[in-house]
Amino acid sequence: MKPIPVAEAVAMIPDGAVLLVGGFMGVGTPERIVDEIVRQGKHELTVIANDTAKPGTGIAKLISAKLVRTAIVSHIGLNPETQQQMHAGVLTVELVPQGTLIERIRAGGFGLGGVLTPTGVGTVVEEGKRKIDVDGQDFLLETPLKGDFALVHAFLADYIGNLSYALTARNFNPLVAMAAATVIAGAEHIVPVGLIAPDHVVTPAPLVDYLVANE
Amino acid sequence: MKPIPVAEAVAMIPDGAVLLVGGFMGVGTPERIVDEIVRQGKHELTVIANDTAKPGTGIAKLISAKLVRTAIVSHIGLNPETQQQMHAGVLTVELVPQGTLIERIRAGGFGLGGVLTPTGVGTVVEEGKRKIDVDGQDFLLETPLKGDFALVHAFLADYIGNLSYALTARNFNPLVAMAAATVIAGAEHIVPVGLIAPDHVVTPAPLVDYLVANE
Amino acid sequence: MDAQTLIARRIARELRTGMLVNLGIGIPTLVANYVPANIDVFFQSENGLIGTGPIPEAGMAHPTLTDAGGRPVTALPGACTFDSAISFGLIRGGHVDMTVLGGLQVDQRGLLANWMIPGKMVPGMGGAMDLATGAKRVVVAMQHVAKGKSKIVKQCSLPLTSVRPVDLVVTELAVIAFSEGRATLSERAPGISIEEISEATEAELIIPQRVPEMIL
Amino acid sequence: MDAQTLIARRIARELRTGMLVNLGIGIPTLVANYVPANIDVFFQSENGLIGTGPIPEAGMAHPTLTDAGGRPVTALPGACTFDSAISFGLIRGGHVDMTVLGGLQVDQRGLLANWMIPGKMVPGMGGAMDLATGAKRVVVAMQHVAKGKSKIVKQCSLPLTSVRPVDLVVTELAVIAFSEGRATLSERAPGISIEEISEATEAELIIPQRVPEMIL
Numbered sequence: 001m002k003p004i005p006v007a008e009a010v011a012m013i014p015d016g017a018v019l020l021v022g023g024f025m026g027v028g029t030p031e032r033i034v035d036e037i038v039r040q041g042k043h044e045l046t047v048i049a050n051d052t053a054k055p056g057t058g059i060a061k062l063i064s065a066k067l068v069r070t071a072i073v074s075h076i077g078l079n080p081e082t083q084q085q086m087h088a089g090v091l092t093v094e095l096v097p098q099g100t101l102i103e104r105i106r107a108g109g110f111g112l113g114g115v116l117t118p119t120g121v122g123t124v125v126e127e128g129k130r131k132i133d134v135d136g137q138d139f140l141l142e143t144p145l146k147g148d149f150a151l152v153h154a155f156l157a158d159y160i161g162n163l164s165y166a167l168t169a170r171n172f173n174p175l176v177a178m179a180a181a182t183v184i185a186g187a188e189h190i191v192p193v194g195l196i197a198p199d200h201v202v203t204p205a206p207l208v209d210y211l212v213a214n215e
Numbered sequence: 216m217k218p219i220p221v222a223e224a225v226a227m228i229p230d231g232a233v234l235l236v237g238g239f240m241g242v243g244t245p246e247r248i249v250d251e252i253v254r255q256g257k258h259e260l261t262v263i264a265n266d267t268a269k270p271g272t273g274i275a276k277l278i279s280a281k282l283v284r285t286a287i288v289s290h291i292g293l294n295p296e297t298q299q300q301m302h303a304g305v306l307t308v309e310l311v312p313q314g315t316l317i318e319r320i321r322a323g324g325f326g327l328g329g330v331l332t333p334t335g336v337g338t339v340v341e342e343g344k345r346k347i348d349v350d351g352q353d354f355l356l357e358t359p360l361k362g363d364f365a366l367v368h369a370f371l372a373d374y375i376g377n378l379s380y381a382l383t384a385r386n387f388n389p390l391v392a393m394a395a396a397t398v399i400a401g402a403e404h405i406v407p408v409g410l411i412a413p414d415h416v417v418t419p420a421p422l423v424d425y426l427v428a429n430e
Numbered sequence: 431m432d433a434q435t436l437i438a439r440r441i442a443r444e445l446r447t448g449m450l451v452n453l454g455i456g457i458p459t460l461v462a463n464y465v466p467a468n469i470d471v472f473f474q475s476e477n478g479l480i481g482t483g484p485i486p487e488a489g490m491a492h493p494t495l496t497d498a499g500g501r502p503v504t505a506l507p508g509a510c511t512f513d514s515a516i517s518f519g520l521i522r523g524g525h526v527d528m529t530v531l532g533g534l535q536v537d538q539r540g541l542l543a544n545w546m547i548p549g550k551m552v553p554g555m556g557g558a559m560d561l562a563t564g565a566k567r568v569v570v571a572m573q574h575v576a577k578g579k580s581k582i583v584k585q586c587s588l589p590l591t592s593v594r595p596v597d598l599v600v601t602e603l604a605v606i607a608f609s610e611g612r613a614t615l616s617e618r619a620p621g622i623s624i625e626e627i628s629e630a631t632e633a634e635l636i637i638p639q640r641v642p643e644m645i646l
Numbered sequence: 647m648d649a650q651t652l653i654a655r656r657i658a659r660e661l662r663t664g665m666l667v668n669l670g671i672g673i674p675t676l677v678a679n680y681v682p683a684n685i686d687v688f689f690q691s692e693n694g695l696i697g698t699g700p701i702p703e704a705g706m707a708h709p710t711l712t713d714a715g716g717r718p719v720t721a722l723p724g725a726c727t728f729d730s731a732i733s734f735g736l737i738r739g740g741h742v743d744m745t746v747l748g749g750l751q752v753d754q755r756g757l758l759a760n761w762m763i764p765g766k767m768v769p770g771m772g773g774a775m776d777l778a779t780g781a782k783r784v785v786v787a788m789q790h791v792a793k794g795k796s797k798i799v800k801q802c803s804l805p806l807t808s809v810r811p812v813d814l815v816v817t818e819l820a821v822i823a824f825s826e827g828r829a830t831l832s833e834r835a836p837g838i839s840i841e842e843i844s845e846a847t848e849a850e851l852i853i854p855q856r857v858p859e860m861i862l
Contacts (some may be wrong), residue, residue: 007282013555018557023507024693024730025716027709049728051770054716065607077769078715086768095768098692099734099776103327111348111564112318114471116328119779120737122809125771132328132347134358138801139328143349151334155710167413167727168694169710174729179522194507198382204480204728206472207525239477239514240500242493261499265514266554269500292553293499301552313476314518316561321515325731326738326780334522334563337593340555370494375724382511383478384494389513393739410725416726417513419696421666421688422741 001161001205005212007052009184010036012210013149016069017042020105020147020176021049025078026057028169030153030186033212034061044069048105048145050098050172051075052082066090072145074098097125100142102175108144109178115142150180154203157187161208162201170202177203186212216376216420218428219405222291227425228364231284232257235270235320235362235391236264240293241272243384245401248427249276250352259284263320263360264381264389265313266290281305287360289313312340315357323359324393330357365395369418372402373409376423377416385417392418401427431646433602437571439646440600441530443469444569445521446587449527450520452476452561453618455499457571458530474526476517476557522558522564525643529565531558533572533599538633539564540595540608543588555591562592574601574613580632582606582613603627605644612636617644647862649818652835653787655680655862656816657746660785661687663752666736666744668692668777673787674746683782690742692733692773714773727744737773738780746862747774749815751802754849756811756824759787759804771807778808790817796848798822798829819843821860828852833860 010033012018023029029049035047038061045068050071053060060067060079072094085091096104103115107142116139120126130141152173155166163185165173177183185208227249228234238244244264252260260283267288268275275294277283287309291297300306311319318330329356335341337421345356367388370381378400380388392398399422431439434457442464445451452474453459462484466492473482473496480499482502491502505511520526532618535543542562545555562568574582599606604627605617614636615627620643628635648657650673658680661667668690669675678689678700690696691713698713699720707718736742751759758778760773778784788797798815815822820843821833830852831843836859844851 025712025714027693027716034740048425051772057716073770075770075772077767077772083767093770095770097771097775098730098773099738099780102730102734106519107331109525110318110519111333111524113331113349113352115331116322116331116356118326118810119272119776119808121779123775123806125775132356134328134356136658137328141331141347158508162508162510165414166710167708167721168691168712168729170414171694171730175731178350178519178525196510198479198481198505198509198511199380199385199471201512204450204472204510204512204520205508206448206480206527207520239500240496242477242496242500244646247458266556271498288554289745290554290556292551292556298551302785310554312555312559314522314564317514321735322610324739324741325735326740332522333594334560336563338559338590340559349444370580373724377724377726381494382505383475383496385511386478386514390515393735411726413695413697413721413725413727413794416728419688419728419736420724421665421696421743422736 001159001211003190003211006032006036006212007208009212010040013042014033015043017149018046020150020180021047021059022152022173022176023058023170024050024168026053028153028171028173029058030075030151031058033151033184034058037062038065043067046070048072048147049203052079052211053079054078072096074101092158092184102172104142105175105179107174112144114144117142139152145179147180148182150183152174152177152185153181154185154187156196157185157190157211158192158196159190160193161205161211162196163187164196165202165204174202177207182209183207184210184212190214216374216426218426220404221247221427222249224427225255226426228257231319232364233261234394235395236262237273237364237367237388237391238273238341238388239265239386243295243368243386243388244273245366246273248366248399252277253280254292254393258282261285263287263362267294268295269293273375278362287311289316317387319357319360320394323361324390327359329359330378332357360394365391365398367392367398367400369400369402371411372400372405372426373407374405375408376420376426377411378418378423379415380417381410389417391420397424398422399425399427405429432516433573434460436602436646437600440605440644441569442466444528450474451524452521453527454531456532461530463509467498467567468594474520476521478511478513478517479505479509480556481506489552518560521560524564526565527567528567529561530569530571532559533570534588535580535581535583536538536570536585536596536599538613539611540591541586542591542596543586544591546589558591563594568596570596570599571599574603574630580630582633582635603630615636615641617642619644649789650676652818652862653816654791656784656860657787657822658682660744666690667742668742668745668771668781669749672748674748677746687695690736691812692737694729694733695721695725695726706723733782734776740780740782741780744775744783744785745785747795748784749786750800750804751797752786752800752812752815754829755827757802757809758807758812759802760807762805774807779810784812786812786815788817790819790846796846798847798849800849819846831857833858835860
């Protein structure tokens with residue numbers, strides 16, 4: 001798989017696309033892909049990610065450029081712009097408990113019909129959701145999340161698309177790579193095939209559709 | 216965590232215990248722990264595992280010694296003794312599709328109320344189970360599986376209990392290590408703390424209760 | 431060419447570069463021997479490996495590099511390993527582009543029975559139900575007739591593997607494609623007539639005006 | 647000793663060797679500074695790390711080794727990293743032995759509200775709901791009174807974090823234990839009387855005959 005220029009990768013994303021984005025408070029988010037989305041001005045995006053980061057980093061750049069119509073996230077507390085746009089009614093924010101969010105993405109990627117979680121039972125999170133009793137305990141049925149594109153940031157990629165991650169930059173990345181129709185990955189280093197030991201590959205090559213070149 | 220003799224580890228397992236056992240056709244099953252269970256003659260066991268292996272390897276040794284009362288597995292085709300004991304009525308076999316089995320174990324370990332899977336819908340597997348409609352598609356509600364003990368085989372362990380696995384010997388091991396009250400692990404090599412890179416640890420140390428010494 | 435070789439060779443022509451492919455045991459396994467030149471596919475072994483290579487030379491195996499039957503395999507450069515939950519996430523989640531499964535019966539809507547014969551041996555379904563339900567494309571490799579009886583039936587008498595229809599059945603006589611609940615004869619084996627196929631088939635087949643011979 | 651230090655020091659005494667512990671932001675984070683000598687615990691950072699160490703010295707951080715707020719941390723020997731699904735599997739599955747969370751209100755049954763104030767800032771619940779629901783033991787670190795109002799209330803007026811009751815609340819005045827839907831005053835802060843605590847507490851407290859002073 002020959003890496004492609006970031007502009008070419010991002011050109012495939014239409015306005016209105018649903019993006020699954022790796023990263024946790026900006027750590028492990030593919031910054032160059034995000035920057036190029038801002039440069040190309042993709043509009044009306046839905047972003048599914050852990051959080052909207054802090055101003056100036058990761059997903060916050062998409063928020064600041066007013067490209068996001070809907071954010072499905074667990075946390076917006078470190079990004080006042082997200083709050084402002086939410087209160088102004090230009091951005092819809094769906095808050096999801098973090099453990100539920102990652103399981104919903106996993107369910108989307110793993111072909112499951114949903115997640116039965118105790119988290120949120122008896123709180124405002126349960127509004128509008130089905131409760132399922134299993135052996136006398138109530139669980140919320142949380143539905144799968146999928147995306148049109150996953151934007152993934154790896155530490156190492158090889159030239160067929162195997163990915164491995166560095167430390168806490170792993171976070172949502174391996175899960176979003178399973179849950180999108182098209183996976184675009186960036187990596188700190190792109191290495192020849194065979195240099196990542198089979199046991200150290202976290203995202204198998206067949207999941208990755210496009211690798212962004214390090215120019 | 217000082218590794219303990221295998222006899223001491225196995226002595227903790229009572230007759231009638233529910234064992235989650237790693238391995239796939241005997242590959243990645245902790246053979247020394249299994250041998251010791253046979254030597255100590257633990258009876259009336261419930262074994263939850265991918266399969267009952269081939270005679271002479273892994274879980275098949277427990278079957279041959281007639282220590283297993285119930286096996287919850289996806290495959291018994293390579294072990295004629297399992298079939299014989301099943302037909303003779305001394306062994307109850309619950310057959311579960313492999314992808315459902317591993318998700319049920321995961322649900323047990325991950326605090327989920329169950330799994331919604333399309334696998335088995337409209338087949339004999341759906342008998343006695345709830346069907347849940349999510350967005351117009353039927354899924355089976357498959358319930359979590361947990362064990363009293365997990366028997367895990369790693370490639371590397373460090374002296375606080377971090378584990379990594381080798382190639383296809385990984386299989387069910389990381390999942391069963393999440394789903395049991397007590398986790399007993401064996402490893403090809405036990406190495407000083409810090410020698411397994413944080414990104415290469417697959418089972419975090421706090422999950423492992425006992426490490427079996429390599430005598 | 432014997433029946434198994436013919437079936438495996440014909441199925442190998444369904445492979446496209448970049449596909450993630452899972453081969454069941456039996457005839458399906460043989461497909462790996464006939465991958466066309468210039469086609470690069472990933473073979474998944476559901477015990478936790480992508481990039482499965484050929485059987486190792488004597489003395490060059492490792493006990494932790496095995497196929498789903500526990501037999502030694504090799505791994506190609508770029509291979510990767512993973513746990514069983516991920517392996518079946520790949521399968522159930524539609525990331526496996528094509529699976530090739532053995533079959534006991536396929537009915538005329540494409541429903542497959544391949545995992546048990548009541549009253550006889552019950553090996554367990556292993557990964558078959560997940561593969562038949564979740565893979566993007568399901569191809570069945572089987573003999574057309576067993577013990578004088580057609581295996582392409584009006585309705586399966588054996589327990590189903592999945593209610594999701596298969597896409598293609600390849601036998602030593604024919605290629606049959608399934609879509610919208612109907613079976614269409616799409617190719618004949620070399621030297622086999624439409625009449626011979628019809629006679630060997632219990633299911634109702636749609637027979638187009640032109641039914642080309644398989645290219646192998 | 648200021649209130650925050652007192653609370654953090656008292657909670658640190660709940661730690662036992664081998665525990666897997668998750669600390670929320672705010673006062674809970676301070677608990678790591680007061681781990682008793684001879685006690686070895688694992689600290690989890692829910693963004694994917696077990697074995698979190700202190701803040702790195704200037705010039706010795708790495709951008710991919712961070713806490714749940716995205717700030718640089720260190721990793722102790724034997725640390726390990728993992729994805730967010732595993733991180734919350736550890737939390738929801740009861741593998742986290744103890745979590746320390748901040749609180750806005752705790753009611754007399756032990757129900758916690760700590761994630762939003764309607765009409766004011768809505769930061770999102772992050773991992774708080776999973777931690778409050780799934781951790782084996784939930785300890786709340788908070789001031790006893792805010793703006794003249796008790797935070798230990800008869801019933802929470804703020805949105806709940808979980809319907810699973812917390813186990814322990816530690817404030818600058820008291821330690822309150824919850825079990826079977828009732829709140830028991832179990833310790834007083836040094837120099838604080840039972841009357842002072844009762845006066846600062848809206849919830850009904852069970853007050854045992856002897857209420858010892860906290861050991862810090």
